[in-house]
Amino acid sequence: METIALDSQHGYIHNKDDYLRRLRRIEGQARGLQRMVEEEKYCIDILTQVSAMTKALQSVALGLLDEHLSHCVVQAAAAGGSEAEEKVREASEAIARLVRS
Amino acid sequence: METIALDSQHGYIHNKDDYLRRLRRIEGQARGLQRMVEEEKYCIDILTQVSAMTKALQSVALGLLDEHLSHCVVQAAAAGGSEAEEKVREASEAIARLVRS
Amino acid sequence: METIALDSQHGYIHNKDDYLRRLRRIEGQARGLQRMVEEEKYCIDILTQVSAMTKALQSVALGLLDEHLSHCVVQAAAAGGSEAEEKVREASEAIARLVRS
Amino acid sequence: METIALDSQHGYIHNKDDYLRRLRRIEGQARGLQRMVEEEKYCIDILTQVSAMTKALQSVALGLLDEHLSHCVVQAAAAGGSEAEEKVREASEAIARLVRS
Numbered sequence: 001m002e003t004i005a006l007d008s009q010h011g012y013i014h015n016k017d018d019y020l021r022r023l024r025r026i027e028g029q030a031r032g033l034q035r036m037v038e039e040e041k042y043c044i045d046i047l048t049q050v051s052a053m054t055k056a057l058q059s060v061a062l063g064l065l066d067e068h069l070s071h072c073v074v075q076a077a078a079a080g081g082s083e084a085e086e087k088v089r090e091a092s093e094a095i096a097r098l099v100r101s
Numbered sequence: 102m103e104t105i106a107l108d109s110q111h112g113y114i115h116n117k118d119d120y121l122r123r124l125r126r127i128e129g130q131a132r133g134l135q136r137m138v139e140e141e142k143y144c145i146d147i148l149t150q151v152s153a154m155t156k157a158l159q160s161v162a163l164g165l166l167d168e169h170l171s172h173c174v175v176q177a178a179a180a181g182g183s184e185a186e187e188k189v190r191e192a193s194e195a196i197a198r199l200v201r202s
Numbered sequence: 203m204e205t206i207a208l209d210s211q212h213g214y215i216h217n218k219d220d221y222l223r224r225l226r227r228i229e230g231q232a233r234g235l236q237r238m239v240e241e242e243k244y245c246i247d248i249l250t251q252v253s254a255m256t257k258a259l260q261s262v263a264l265g266l267l268d269e270h271l272s273h274c275v276v277q278a279a280a281a282g283g284s285e286a287e288e289k290v291r292e293a294s295e296a297i298a299r300l301v302r303s
Numbered sequence: 304m305e306t307i308a309l310d311s312q313h314g315y316i317h318n319k320d321d322y323l324r325r326l327r328r329i330e331g332q333a334r335g336l337q338r339m340v341e342e343e344k345y346c347i348d349i350l351t352q353v354s355a356m357t358k359a360l361q362s363v364a365l366g367l368l369d370e371h372l373s374h375c376v377v378q379a380a381a382a383g384g385s386e387a388e389e390k391v392r393e394a395s396e397a398i399a400r401l402v403r404s
Binding site for chain 3: 330
C-alpha cells in the first residue's frame with residue numbers, strides 16, 4: 001500500500017507506549033465486563049462500565065486521528081501533489097465512522 | 102416471562118453466554134489494536150478497527166439496556182410503588198451516558 | 203401520577219412549553235447556521251455551533267425518552283398484558299437510533 | 304483573527320448553496336418537531352424525527368469538516384510554518400466535539 005521506512009513510519013511512535021498502555025487498560029475493562037456479566041452484576045452498573053470503556057476508546061481514536069492529521073496529512077500537503085487530497089479523503093471517512101459509531 | 106433461577110437476580114441470564122462471547126471478541130479486538138500499534142500499522146486502519154470495536158460495545162450496551170427495560174423496569178412497574186420511578190430514573194441516566202459517549 | 207387532560211394522550215403535556223421553547227431555540231440555531239454559512243464565517247466556528255445544536259437536540263431527545271419511559275412504558279407495565287413488551291421494544295429501537303445518530 | 308480575502312475566503316463557497324439548502328431543511332425539521340410537540344404526537348415518532356434531524360446535522364458537520372481539511376489545513380501545510388500545526392489542533396478539537404456530541 002505504501003513504502004515503509006525502517007521505523008516510526010506512521011509517525012505516532014513517540015506516543016506508542018502511551019497508546020499501548022491505554023489499550024491494555026481497555027482490554028482489562030473488557031475482561032472486567034465479562035466478570036460482571038458472569039457474576040450477574042446489576043445491569044446499570046455494567047452499562048456504566050461500558051460507557052467508560054467507550055469513552056476511553058474514543059479518546060484513543062481522537063488521539064490517533066490528531067497524530068495522523070499532524071503528521072501524515074500535513075506531510076502529504078507539504079509535499080504537494082494529489083496525495084494530500086487522498087489523505088484528506090481517507091481521514092474524512094475515518095472521522096465520519098467515528099462520529100457515527 | 103421466564104423462570105428465574107436463584108442467582109439470576111438481574112434477569113439477563115438467558116443471554117449470558119451470548120454476552121460473554123461478544124465481550125470476549127471485544128477483548129480480542131483490544132488485543133488486536135495493541136498489536137496494530139506495536140507493529141505501527143497505518144493509522145487509518147487502526148481507526149477502522151476502533152470504530153468496529155466501538156460499534157460492538159454499543160451493541161452490547163443496547164442489548165443489556167433492552168433486557169433491563171424488559172425485565173427490571175417492567176417488573177418494578179407491575180409491582181407498583183415508587184420503585185418503578187427510581188428504576189426509570191436510573192435507566193434514563195444510563196441512556197444519557199450512552200448517547201453522550 | 204398526574205391528572206391527564208382529555209387530549210394529553212401521550213403524557214408529556216406538563217413540560218410541553220419547556221420543549222417548545224427549547225425547540226424554538228434550536229430552530230433559531232438552524233437559522234444562525236445559515237447566516238454563518240451565508241456570510242462565510244470560519245468553518246471551525248460553524249462546527250462549534252453545530253455541536254452545540256446537536257447537544258441541544260440530544261438533550262430534548264433524552265428528556266422526551268425519560269418522559270416516555272416514566273409514563274407510557276410504566277403505565278403499560280402496570281396494566282399488564284403484552285403491551286408493555288411492545289412499548290419496551292419500541293423504546294429500545296428509539297434508544298438505538300439515538301445512540302447511533 | 305485572520306485576514307479575509309474578498310470572497311470565498313474560507314474555501315467552501317463552491318458548496319454554499321447546497322449547505323444553505325440542507326440547513327433550511329434542518330430548520331424546517333425543527334419547526335416540524337414543534338408542531339409534533341404542540342399536537343402531542345406520539346413520543347416515539349417525535350424521537351424518530353429528532354434522530355433524523357441529528358443525522359442531517361452531523362452530515363452537514365462532516366461535509367464542512369472535510370472542506371476545512373481539504374482547503375484550510377492543506378493550504379496551511381503547503382505554506383509551511385507553524386500555522387499548519389495550529390490549524391490541525393483546531394480541527395482536532397472540532398472533531399472531538401463532534402464525536403462527543
